[in-house]
Amino acid sequence: MSAPDVIVTAPLPPFLYDPLKADYRCHDYAQAADKAGLLRAASGAIRGLVQGGGTVTPTDLLDALPKLEIISVFGVGYDGVPVDYCRGRGIRVTNTPDVLTEDVADTAVGLVLMTGRGFAKADRFVRAGEWVKRGPELTAKLGGKKVGILGLGRIGKAIGQRLAAMGMQIAYTGRKAQQGVAWRFVPDLVALAAESDFLIVACPGGPATKNLVDAKVLAALGSKGTIVNIARGSIIDEPALVAALEQGTLGGAGLDVFADEPQVPKALLAMDNVVLLPHVGSATRETRKAMGDLCKANLDAWFAGRPLLTLIPELA
Numbered sequence: 492m493s494a495p496d497v498i499v500t501a502p503l504p505p506f507l508y509d510p511l512k513a514d515y516r517c518h519d520y521a522q523a524a525d526k527a528g529l530l531r532a533a534s535g536a537i538r539g540l541v542q543g544g545g546t547v548t549p550t551d552l553l554d555a556l557p558k559l560e561i562i563s564v565f566g567v568g569y570d571g572v573p574v575d576y577c578r579g580r581g582i583r584v585t586n587t588p589d590v591l592t593e594d595v596a597d598t599a600v601g602l603v604l605m606t607g608r609g610f611a612k613a614d615r616f617v618r619a620g621e622w623v624k625r626g627p628e629l630t631a632k633l634g635g636k637k638v639g640i641l642g643l644g645r646i647g648k649a650i651g652q653r654l655a656a657m658g659m660q661i662a663y664t665g666r667k668a669q670q671g672v673a674w675r676f677v678p679d680l681v682a683l684a685a686e687s688d689f690l691i692v693a694c695p696g697g698p699a700t701k702n703l704v705d706a707k708v709l710a711a712l713g714s715k716g717t718i719v720n721i722a723r724g725s726i727i728d729e730p731a732l733v734a735a736l737e738q739g740t741l742g743g744a745g746l747d748v749f750a751d752e753p754q755v756p757k758a759l760l761a762m763d764n765v766v767l768l769p770h771v772g773s774a775t776r777e778t779r780k781a782m783g784d785l786c787k788a789n790l791d792a793w794f795a796g797r798p799l800l801t802l803i804p805e806l807a
């Protein structure tokens with residue numbers, strides 16, 4: 492049997508793209524100068540689609556792929572996939588959960604340390620030659636501080652374990668209390684924000700959580716509170732976040748994700764109480780390789796008639 496045709500809608504790293512090209516007839520939609528021409532030539536043959544976690548796949552692209560059977564997402568978040576549409580057409584959607592959990596949780600801890608202990612600011616202080624003129628400012632002890640986690644899933648739990656080991660007090664919210672979890676469930680997000688020193692966003696993006704962290708939640712977190720986001724930029728009302736930081740009604744922010752990546756609101760760049768990362772939650776060589784292997788393994792399983800390794804819960 493000839494190699495199945497696969498359309499690639501995101502730039503892929505060589506450790507994923509090279510093995511894909513070896514086993515599939517790949518159509519590089521992400522890099523194609525003439526996307527319409529690519530579709531005219533190949534759309535009728537395409538059976539698989541590979542995209543990134545942050546890639547948005549419009550339904551009109553899927554409409555143009557009548558033989559599409561599977562979307563394999565290189566990432567755990569699939570908020571860019573039109574899930575209801577895929578259900579309607581029987582298109583399978585797979586992702587890469589678990590293999591990235593530890594790295595993303597480490598990133599959240601890094602943002603808590605960099606904001607709470609002021610390490611990013613302290614690094615700038617040394618580099619600017621300020622240390623020879625005066626001593627560094629004192630920061631706040633993290634042990635004993637209260638952490639609220641929005642979305643206690645795989646990554647949220649790994650964040651909780653790490654911060655609990657640092658002596659921080661953990662509570663969480665989500666759509667329901669988690670079974671077998673000792674940490675306190677707070678059903679209301681505003682109430683959780685009001686009691687937290689750090690509010691950590693770890694739930695999925697997409698329409699259900701768009702702007703869930705709004706001006707009211709940020710006001711409840713308050714001028715002594717810090718927001719940390721390692722999930723998706725869409726979950727926080729970004730203009731409200733900028734306004735709260737400008738007005739001093741929010742203490743600080745540690746952000747790995749943004750509403751319009753790679754664009755970052757200009758106002759944030761000048762703020763000393765804000766730490767900005769370029770969406771590096773899972774960006775280690777080991778984890779990205781494991782994600783690539785799982786992304787391809789799902790395609791391989793599907794086209795070999797074997798059970799998928801992962802399938803998003805909405806389609807399971």
Ligand code: NAP
Pocket residue numbers: 567568569588589591595641642643644645646647664665666667668669693694695696699700721722723747748770771772773774
């Ligand atoms: P997960 O295991 O599915 O956990 C998500 C949690 O969010 C669940 O516990 C769920 O709990 C909660 N949740 C779902 N919908 C919610 C809603 N509408 N309101 C409030 N809580 C909700 O997913 P994960 O593997 O931990 O990944 C979480 C997210 O992290 C991904 O979706 C992705 O966007 C993001 N991520 C970011 C990076 C990065 O590089 N920064 C890397 C990987 C992942 P309930 O069902 O009880 O509500």
